[in-house]
Amino acid sequence: MPIFQPELETLPRPKLKALQDERLREQVAYVYERVPFYKQALDERGLKPGDIRGLEDIHKLPFTRKKDLRDTYPFGLFAVPRHELARIHASSGTTGKPTVVGYTKGDLEIFAEVVARSLAAAGAQPGMMLHNAYGYGLFTGGLGLHGGAEKLGMIVVPVSGGMTERQVMLIQDFKPEVICCTPSYAQTLAEEFKKRGVSPEEISLKYAVLGAEPWTEAIRKSVDEGLGVKSTNIYGLSEIIGPGVSNEDVSERDGLSYIWEDHFYPEVVHPETGEPLPEGEVGVLVLTTLTKKAMPVLRYWTGDLTYITREPGASGRTHARMAQIKGRTDDMLIVRGVNVYPTQIEAVLTQIPEVAPHYQIVLRRERTMDEVELKLEVAEPFFREVGAQMLSDEIIEADHRLSALRDKVAHKIKDNIGVSVKVTLLSPGSAPRSEGGKLKRVADLRNLG
Ligand code: ADP
Ligand code: K
Structure with a gap:
């Protein structure tokens, strides 16, 4: 499958590391100067931006947690003045107030690039049609996939979620090759086709890009068989950018998703102590944005449990891969996404x-x-x-x-x-x-x- 940005996605690891080192130094200096929350957090630890020379020093930085976003609601972690923002998204919060995230034009450009990489990894190609059944709105899914698909050169059908019968009709009439939605919704669509007596071979879809909630190989099997597709996993969260932090490659489909490491640096840490864990061990995924401008985050505690490997995958990409999310450390439930x-x-x-x-x-x-x-x-x-x-x-x-x-x-x-x-x-x-x-x-x- 063609790689969207081969020069970056297959960058030899020493070069990738050098790029990450440089970007981390820049990102730390940037937030120290612009976001009082980070200045204070570093000051409290007696850290100056210059103390972070590269990835080896990242563990010295404090974690950022969902609570920090809530405490600074709505725009307290933003690093740019309001007029430099291009878009706001938000995710459901615990206290009635959502968690708000912001993007500059440049951030949206990167968002589109990483989603385009993800879609290409999932099997999508320019000229293919995408049935985008992720929700449009404050949720990052709909607009996130939309921007990436346009970037890749696809034809986007912005269906959004719900109205299953209509979705099935549109798929039959428009004949898209690719669908993206939550895995549970893909199952619902598959059932609806079955009810109508439409066989998987008659469904135009070839690839499904599924994420936003945990899923299993059993679900993959039911979606693959029900829709006649190859489905891959897309992972992401709004605090980092949205969907497109990582994606499986359709030729691998072994549960490991490439993390677009030149933009999002991954660590896995012990759920209780926060100590970095060796590769292959399951812990909490912690992500640091390396290029974000509107709302950069250092060491964001995702709460998602997984492990990372840097063993190269068959696709030729050099970026680290993360396993399917095993669950969450907190008590959050994901109900229909x-x-x-x-x-x-x-x-x-x-x-x-x-x-x-x-x-x-x-x-x-x-x-x-x-x-x-x-x-x-x-x-x-x-x-x-x-x-x-x-x-x-x-x-x-x-x-x-x-x-x-x-x-x-x-x-x-x-x-x-x-x-x-x-x-x-x-x-x-x-x-x-x-x-x-x-x-x-x-x-x-x-x-x-
Ligand atoms: P919202 O809070 O509005 O649902 P987010 O996109 O911020 O939107 O939710 C992100 C969370 O969704 C992740 O931290 C993770 O727990 C879950 N998630 C997203 N993609 C996947 C995936 N592919 N597999 C498992 N969980 C996922
Ligand atoms: K099909």
Whole structure:
């Protein structure tokens, strides 16, 4: 498969390292001068930009965490004046406030380049049509893939997510070669084709570029077979740039994705100590932007668990590869591509006096879609007021006060967090309680067979 930027993607490692050293020095000096957060963080450690001579010194730098973005909401980590910005994106946050990221024109150019590299690695070529079913909007997925596809010279169909029947019709009529979306949505589309009696050979798609949520080889198999495609993994996060931090090569498809290391320097560290781990060991992926201008980040703690290898892959690229994400260190759930923290749900519940903060979140995969059930206790006073002895679906249905409460909770969660949940009201005292240690509020039953 043709490589989009062969001179950079196959740069001999010593040259790549020299480039990274130089860019790291520049990036550190740049943020020290322009972002008070980093000046303070370095000062506190008695560090001057000159102390970071190259990659060997990167471990001296402080981590940046999601909390730091939230604490400086909305633009506190930006390194350029407002008029130099070209775009803003944001991702779902835990406290109702999203995490905001910014781009200069130059950053968008790099974003497009790394996505173009990713698409090319996935099998896409100039002149092919891309059915882009990632969400358009504040989420980086839709516009991110869009820009990269245009850069590569593809024809983009900006479908965005949802309206499955229409998507299937458009794929049948337009005959795109490439699709990008979340892996779970690719499964849904495959099912929809099957329902209509369209066989995988009849579907024009050849390649699928799937990411934004963890997935497994089992899903790959179902998408490959269901759509008649070769699917590859695309990884990224808005804090670094968006999708296109790394991508698998379609001729390799061994779960290892090339990280575009000339722009994003990867480390893997111990989840508790933060100490750098040797190649091949699973830990938290930490990424440093080397060329970002609007919102550079040093040692961003992604929370994603993976390992890295610098063993060269068959494609001839020299960049490090990362394994498929094994999970996350924090309690964040990804439901249909939307990030959800249990604490976010809790925050919504505190606004509703008729319910108690005793709940359990149960995640199931119904066919191919994630289903969320929120089992939630009714508050004692409200329970007495209603005069119920116990709660069941029938009783809730029969009492408009209870069914209205159930619907109110579901609406508030949808409005605040953006996910649809099935709410089951429980009588006081019947949700799980801590038995001494931490309470597991989430039962994730999605990968149990
Ligand atoms: P949002 O927060 O709006 O969902 P982000 O793009 O910032 O948007 O979410 C990034 C997170 O999504 C990553 O840190 C990771 O946990 C997850 N993610 C993205 N791509 C993949 C992938 N290919 N495999 C597993 N997880 C992924
Ligand atoms: K096909």
